Amino acid sequence: MINPLRRVMCLAIILLMAGCAGNKSSVGSYSGGVYTVKRGDTLYRISRITGTSIKDLAGMNGLSPPYTIEVGQQLKVKGSAKTASSSGKGSGKTAKVVPSSAVPQSSWPPVGDRCWRWPTTGKVVMTYSTAEGGNKGIDIAGSRGQPIYAAGAGKVVYVGNQLRGYGNLIMIKHSEDYITAYAHNDTLLVNNGQSVKAGQKIATMGSSDTDSVKLHFQLRYRATAIDPLRYLPPQGSPPKC
Structure with a gap:
């Protein structure tokens, strides 16, 4: 049984950073130095996938802390040109990972x-x-x-x-x-x-x-x-x- 405090902590992190860890089976795609963000991605995760440092990712894409990114957003990366595909077929819809204006x-x-x-x-x-x-x-x-x-x-x-x-x-x-x-x-x-x-x-x-x-x-x-x-x-x- 999950400790109630741990549940609250995880919820708080989701509110701030788009998820505790994301779905490990879902990986964004990148080709030709461009990475397309998928649901559950964080800048840290993209850094590990593409081999591009967080500092370089932020600088190349004009991102500032807390590095909010959106599903479908294309980021410049330094990784080699290859493609990593999602384990499931995408819906084609674009949704925000961390809604900056969910409440207008x-x-x-x-x-x-x-x-x-x-x-x-x-x-x-x-x-x-x-x-x-x-x-x-x-x-x-x-x-x-x-x-x-x-x-x-x-x-x-x-x-x-x-x-x-x-x-x-x-x-x-x-x-x-x-x-x-x-x-x-x-x-x-x-x-x-x-x-x-x-x-x-x-x-x-x-x-x-x-x-x-x-x-x-x-x-x-x-x-x-x-x-x-x-x-x-x-x-x-x-x-x-």
Whole structure:
């Protein structure tokens, strides 16, 4: 019998990265230096299949963390020109692996629906984007060892570094609708299944799996990444709800 906490952790990872591992029998096709994404693919998996590093895949295709890709999307690769076919016949339909707008902006929750706190302080060096391959959260620059705080009260559903592109990652479930994610941490200070309070220190800032010291912060509503800056108060100010 699957441990309930492990089930929640896997669900959280699915919401963030398009699946725990994907269907191993389904492999995308690539020929002539172009790889066509299939359901269950992640950038890490494509890297292993094609022999192209994640850094090269991201650079060649203009992808930024968290490296969102879609079924049917064609990616440039450095692997040899050969074809790997799916074990089953494709339907020909295109579907998103990680829907960036499954909940359209017109249906995003109203500001003040919940009280959110800044997870840390610092300059926002990359903002949220709805563009294909765009940033699905905000990146906040700071100093190594700087405190990272829970943006709201909830339960920790993931602590680890198994997801390529995120480094040391923490995910907190706040309700059936909301999950927050905190990536690239240095030290992790909470455990899976732990309840946390809003503003509780959960990690320290680092540069794990990235090239600069920063926090990548995501706010997800019903599995959809929404713009955190729309819901956070001005830096240095307490929540207004």
